[in-house]
Amino acid sequence: MATVTLPAYDIHVEPGSLGAVGDIARRAAPAHRYVIITDTHVEPLYAARVVESFGRDRVDVLRVPAGESHKTRESWARLTDEMLTAGLGRDTTVIALGGGVVGDLAGFVAATFMRGVPFVQVPTTLLAMIDASIGGKTGVDTPAGKNLVGAFHQPAAVIVDPDTLATLPVAELRAGLAEAIKHGAIADAEYFDRIERALPALLADVQGAAMHDVIAGSIAIKAGVVQRDERESGVRKILNFGHTLGHAIESESGYRLLHGEAVAIGLVLESALAERLGVAERGTAARIRSVVERAGLPTARPATLAPERIVAATRSDKKARRGAAEYALPARIGAMAGAEVGWSIRVDDAEVRAILS
Numbered sequence: 342m343a344t345v346t347l348p349a350y351d352i353h354v355e356p357g358s359l360g361a362v363g364d365i366a367r368r369a370a371p372a373h374r375y376v377i378i379t380d381t382h383v384e385p386l387y388a389a390r391v392v393e394s395f396g397r398d399r400v401d402v403l404r405v406p407a408g409e410s411h412k413t414r415e416s417w418a419r420l421t422d423e424m425l426t427a428g429l430g431r432d433t434t435v436i437a438l439g440g441g442v443v444g445d446l447a448g449f450v451a452a453t454f455m456r457g458v459p460f461v462q463v464p465t466t467l468l469a470m471i472d473a474s475i476g477g478k479t480g481v482d483t484p485a486g487k488n489l490v491g492a493f494h495q496p497a498a499v500i501v502d503p504d505t506l507a508t509l510p511v512a513e514l515r516a517g518l519a520e521a522i523k524h525g526a527i528a529d530a531e532y533f534d535r536i537e538r539a540l541p542a543l544l545a546d547v548q549g550a551a552m553h554d555v556i557a558g559s560i561a562i563k564a565g566v567v568q569r570d571e572r573e574s575g576v577r578k579i580l581n582f583g584h585t586l587g588h589a590i591e592s593e594s595g596y597r598l599l600h601g602e603a604v605a606i607g608l609v610l611e612s613a614l615a616e617r618l619g620v621a622e623r624g625t626a627a628r629i630r631s632v633v634e635r636a637g638l639p640t641a642r643p644a645t646l647a648p649e650r651i652v653a654a655t656r657s658d659k660k661a662r663r664g665a666a667e668y669a670l671p672a673r674i675g676a677m678a679g680a681e682v683g684w685s686i687r688v689d690d691a692e693v694r695a696i697l698s
């Protein structure tokens with residue numbers, strides 16, 4: 342299919358590319374030893390194929406139980422200890438095989454192991470293919486909130502094999518679409534329209550042309566944004582659209598909501614907030630809500646989550662500064678507001694409460 346070349350690393354998108362992980366990793370991050378970090382759902386499906394791709398090179402396989410609740414410092418410590426016990430040293434490359442949880446966690450292990458070893462992202466969820474695997478944000482959750490401990494550590498390569506979507510549960514596909522809808526909303530109205538038109542059929546044929554268009558379209562947008570601002574000092578903040586309230590709702594749900602489901606709710610609520618503040622064109626929120634709905638994603642906060650709890654949880658967000666939360670808000674479909682304030686708009690809690698209730 343395609344290779345997107347960033348200054349620092351290539352993103353390979355090709356059906357069947359799991360079989361090329363060994364070759365690509367050896368070229369992009371040559372090492373004495375390779376270690377695959379995966380989870381208990383992905384390992385039985387795909388680890389053997391990736392191990393095989395390394396031929397006679399020695400490859401260790403480590404795993405964590407599947408799920409966001411394992412993206413923790415405890416998992417980071419255990420994986421690091423297992424690598425040390427296995428005798429892995431500085432000359433090791435980590436292969437992150439799985440969804441965004443594995444990518445963030447294995448990336449953070451790689452960022453800190455022996456003060457940093459290379460890693461290769463092999464994302465197997467839609468969300469990880471189009472979003473989490475690109476851009477070098479790695480880290481873990483803490484009881485105080487999501488992603489509060491981490492590091493920037495760019496992968497040496499990203500290898501996307503769209504064939505792996507065949508085994509992904511449909512709820513996870515929908516969750517990935519939330520980030521694709523976000524990409525269209527922040528950067529490309531025409532792409533947003535294409536997603537809208539392709540739904541809901543898009544979900545029925547994961548190997549179809551429409552899904553490939555989403556993978557390519559979203560990767561281009563995400564890669565383009567992070568390339569302009571690797572460390573999130575400016576324009577990269579637009580990728581946080583939907584995520585200030587999304588992260589708060591995700592963690593307050595006790596992670597019962599998937600990341601993408603919480604982001605979907607966040608997109609709907611934050612676009613309504615943008616209209617309320619007069620930041621977004623009228624009708625922006627309705628369009629976003631309608632596409633989120635067509636994707637079969639939730640559009641409202643769970644009734645059991647009181648507005649005050651969500652507002653309180655935005656305080657632990659990294660985007661909260663000087664006692665008020667900051668938001669990335671749309672101006673209209675395809676364009677974000679707030680260039681003059683570093684793409685981060687400070688919003689009073691009272692306005693947020695009004696949208697939540």
Ligand SMILES: NC(=O)c1ccc[n+]([C@@H]2O[C@H](COP(=O)([O-])OP(=O)(O)OC[C@H]3O[C@@H](n4cnc5c(N)ncnc54)[C@H](O)[C@@H]3O)[C@@H](O)[C@H]2O)c1
Nearest residue numbers: 382407440441442465466468469472473478505508509600
């Ligand atoms: N670093 C970033 O820039 C960034 C961006 C967006 C999201 N994230 C993070 O990504 C995480 C969410 O990622 P996710 O949605 O991929 O969740 P996930 O990693 O938990 O994967 C979802 C589920 O699908 C399973 N799975 C993975 N691939 C599969 C396959 N091919 N077939 C069958 N099952 C499969 C997993 O075991 C898991 O149960 C969150 O922690 C979020 O914070 C990070």
Ligand SMILES: [Zn+2]
Nearest residue numbers: 520584600604
């Ligand atoms: Zn996200």
